[in-house]
Amino acid sequence: MCLLLCSKEEKEVRRQQASGACPNCGGKVEAVDVGIQWRFFCLPLCFIFKRKYFCNLCSRRLVLYNC
Incomplete structure (x- = not known):
């Protein structure tokens, strides 16, 4: 039901x-x-900013790992 709302x-x-x-x-x-x-x-509930990383050549999404 939430998918429709x-x-x-x-x-x-x-x-x-x-x-x-x-x-x-x-x-x-x-x-x-x-x-x-x-x-x-x-009605808007929330607004979030995220940063995503992509490769220019192969268009893969890259993930950063912090050690």
């Missing part, structure tokens, strides 16, 4: 080059800032 909307805010290289193909890494908005019917 709630919706998630993602919007790309900014894209910039990040440091490092892709471990798969050696391409350049891009940092993408994404704004995520959750809605209940038409």
Whole structure:
């Protein structure tokens, strides 16, 4: 029931080059800032910013691990 009432909307805010290289193909890494908005019917519930990393050549999503 919640699937019909709630919706998630993602919007790309900014894209910039990040440091490092892709471990798969050696391409350049891009940092993408994404704004995520959750809605209940038409009312916005929350707005979150996340940063995602992608490779320019192979378009893979890269994950950072902090040790």
